[in-house]
Amino acid sequence: MTTKLLIAIGILVAALVSSATAAVKHQRDEKGVQRGQTLQWSFDKENVGTLPAGAHVFSGTWAVKAESDAPSPSHALCQTGSARFPAIVLSDKVFADVTVSTRFKPVSGNEDRAAGIIFRIQDQDNFYILRANALEDNVNIYRYVGGARQAIKEGAGKVPSGTWQELRVEVKGNDIRGYLNGKLVVEARDDTFRGGGIGLWTKADSVTCFDDVKATAP
DSSP: OOHHHHHHHHHHHHHHHHHHHOOOOOOTTSOOSOTTOEEEEOOTTSOTTSOOTTOEEEESOEEEEEOTTOSSTTEEEEEOSOBSSOEEEOOSOOBSSEEEEEEEEEEEOSSOOEEEEEEEEEETTEEEEEEEETTTTEEEEEEEETTEEEEEEEEEOOOOTTSOEEEEEEEETTEEEEEETTEEEEEEEOOSOSSBEEEEEOOBTOEEEEEEEEEEOO
């Protein structure tokens, strides 16, 4: 059996396992937000040390902090703890097609230094991730299925530490596009999840701050 055939079989098996174990709770036709509706978070009206109204933490240590260089002064939402995959849901609204953007600043992290947008969230163990990594200088698309992260597509992009940058994901049907500072850096297609919530994500010991989160249903 050739190496190429073995790789093809491996990809097919992974896809079958993913589709078999994914918890799918939200569909494209589920009522959530209306076309053209936008949700925004600047965190400036939230009290320091609290969570944004309506947010729900899956894991990690999330809180609003005073950040003097925040893109929209003077607060940002920061993840400062250590967990396998720190994640927070910002709203219970369900999006199918959606554009989500955020400004982010990778502050520190020895094991990892990541910032991510999670979308089409079903529950704490099932969603998509668009992740930027300042230690690896890449922007990747993942699916998180049954509590296990699976790589979909990798893309290159310079992600400096200590600097505010923009991460954006555009999702339409099964097409997922990831942008870093306005530049398309990664694109993939996947049919695992058709609709769901939105939120933010980091990894391991990443200390990361986020500001100006915006989600729009096109």
